[in-house]
Amino acid sequence: MKNFKEIQQRFSIPLDSLDPEKVTYIGASLDKPLKGQLTTFLQKNSDVFSWMAADMPGIDPNLITHKLNVNPTQKAVKQKKRTYAPNRLEAIKQEVEKLLEYVFIEEVKFPEWLANPVMVKKANGKWRMCINFTELNDVCPKD
Template sequence: MVELDPKVVVHHLSVKKGACLVKQGQHRFRPELILLIEGELNKLIEVGFVREVKYPMWISSIVPVREKNEQIRVCVDFKNLNNACPKADFPLPFVELMIDATMGHEALSFMDASSGYNQIRMAPVDEELMAFRTLKGIYCYKVMPFSLKNAGATYQRTMQRIFDDMLHKNIECYVDDLVVKSNKREDHFHDLRKVLERLRRYQQKMNSSKCAFGVTSGKCLGFIVCQWGIEIEQAKIDAILRMLESRNIHELKSLQGKLAYLQWFISNLVGRCQLFSRLMKKDVPFQWDEAC
């Protein structure tokens, strides 16, 4: 099992005193889906991410999610457990500040962790709190799962601890996304080597299929950054152009979420969308017209 050095970080749960214990029921799945779920569960067992448990106090249910490649990813509905834990106050970086700090460099390397969250061990005392039902039995996570509350904060805190002396100089990180940056191309090999040596020291593994080394531009947090500035990712523009006129508040909120991505590129975007705010009011009939 690939994992970060437990001396550096383990993830702890802080369940509120007096929280009501919840044991979620078993979900029913179609026969063809059951085989796919069992296959994914077997993979988790094989790599050592989960183990069997017999008498858990909390039990959550699995939620199969179909990904773009039609594969099934097994997630766990930790809603009840998450509600019983206070939110961590550790701050995540401002996306716009990280983007600003990344552009304007002659050479860049983009790296993404390999199952990054799962590289962090859970505190052994908290493992069984994350028990979940399957048709094979009840299992719990030994590593930090993606859907757990405060997982992002723990990961960000870990990265800032590992790269404390490099951050904002020749590296930027947002949770499991790393960008190595060099003002001069001739310095990039040296900067990149320092980062890779640090990753090796702390036993952190990156996903080679999602890495790009020594490039002049690349995708970072949904934007295209390069030496000359930032660009809009074409896929996000196409998603807006494909949208039909909004028929209700739910669809309007979806449009607003996509338009928020463009606020850096369109002056006074908030002012231009004032009419949308009026349509969001409960006492105003929802009517999409030419003014929209």
Template sequence: MVDQGSSAEIMYPDLYKGLNLRPKDLTADDSPLVSFDGKVVILKGQITLLVQAGSEVVEVDFIVVDACSLYTTIVVRPWLHALGAVSSTLHQKVKYPSGGQIKEIVGNGPTEDAKCEDLEKFAIGDILEKFFQVGAQLPPQENEELVEFLKRNINVFAWNAYEAPGMDSSFIYHYLNVNPSVNPRKQPPRRSSKDHSDVVRDEMIKLK
């Protein structure tokens, strides 16, 4: 992924392991890093690698993070500047000068021709709100076996929030990324001005 708004090249664990790199290849890095959702990300360290784009080779300092992502790596402004490249998120391309020519790297994101698989609906009993959706391209025997399997295990599904009042913490749990030694502070309430409140009230009335 190319992110023009960031200044740190990021590498995720899947790519790091796929390159057969070892933990001892990392150098320590204690710089704070905040993810897209505002959370502080745990850094595993930093590593300098050569990245090839066509015939051009650029040295890139990657920060390796211990986090899951849809991407294997994120390259940003330092890589673009070193390559002399211009990127377009709209066209999913990066163009750069090389040997007196303009070359391009084309992304592999979704295109206009991308199409989702058609789904086939299977109702559960007489209640229309309860149903499964199975890929319509499955072979008939696999389709039948899958539907029968889902029906046999119907009791593990929750059809609304009230059917799942609790969850065993040994299976999954959520936690807050906070320092337990720091006392929490309540932020003072933010009160709108009268003019702003009147406008909001008028807009809400229009929605009724």
């Protein structure tokens, strides 16, 4: 089996000739005429893709709002506050400031649920901020 990078390169579709990182992927099993039509369509409509949060400011909350289906009989859980190394704390601050700037999150006072960030080192050496929703997942009924 070929490695994943080779497969990605083979079926990746460049959407912007000025920015080689703006790519999308199409199904490997499509026939050639359909691949050509799909590639042309995606490149013509590349302006509808969002590559970062800054590309989507001001989305109406009525259009997309995340709500939790929490079992009302369960007790709310607040995780204990964690301390972070200075480099991780700086990465958290930068990510939170970016999300606040683009109005993707808002500050909540007196939350019922509180989950700590978990910092994961990416391959490029930067940090990715994830949230530990373990306790919250335990009380949300599965679909």
